[in-house]
Amino acid sequence: MGTYILRRVLLAVPTVFGVITLVFLLIHLTPGDPVDVMLGETAQAADKVQLRRQMGLDRPLPVQYARYLYHLARGDLGRSLHSGRPVRRLIMARYPATLELASAALVFALGLAVPLGILAAARPHSIWDGLGRVVAVLGAAMPNFWLGPLLILLFAIDLEWAPVSGRDGLAHLVLPALTLGIGMAGVLTRMLRATVLERLGDDYVRTARAKGASERRILLMHTLRNAALPVVTILGLQAGALLAGTIITETIFSWPGLGRLTLLAIQTRDYPLVQGCILVIALSYVGINLFTDLMYGWIDPRLRRPS
16 A cells, blocks of 8 residues: 555656646746736836846746746745735635635535435435436536525525625535535536446345345445445545635635635736645645545555556
């Protein structure tokens, strides 16, 4: 198992380096000049040249990239062009709120999808199967930017069951987590139902039935672990996508997280802050996928063997 973990970690290193390089190039090759944003288009040319020199933007792109890697290795993401505060501190102040929202959405999605997907597979063509299909369709068909305002109108304004926006306790977390998690719940329900149904037709399940094992034991002890691999794959991808999905959800509910900070940085063309936010989101995605790879080895011991 240790060799498997080491191999997966080493494979993640070039991925992280590629993410860092891609983020740098996308930010610096995107049209627009932060100097014009800071000084305005009516500023004197000499002032623009001086500020560009102070920020190091007058240097060749490879030199800027080498400087970026040097500062990144020291944990320095630069300073915000507008507030002047270190980007790392701005991100660390907002990142816990995003993790809280994403974790709540993940718990909601799993809490709904796992029992519903298992019941739909164990009792096909029943009311549970029909309910699972409804959740899967609704989760795939309702985008966040539509579902969020709808939940606000219904539960916050009409029924007054939950606050409209902000982050101040569990009540403020319910509607954003529901908005962010319903799509994931739909995907997981559909995948879990299909995978469990497929596994229930395998030879080892028929053998267990022939030995007199109960349906509950067959489902929980024999089927679920063998059906978990594709579900974990989808779960890893969807969990990573939650971080990107927080940009819309946090904006709708005024949730003070990293997604809202990213959107604010884009609107103000605060390039160091945009670069830092996207880098943290991308590296979080890579970390989640690395954890998913490690879960593969725990679920299926055959994957630990070197090829």
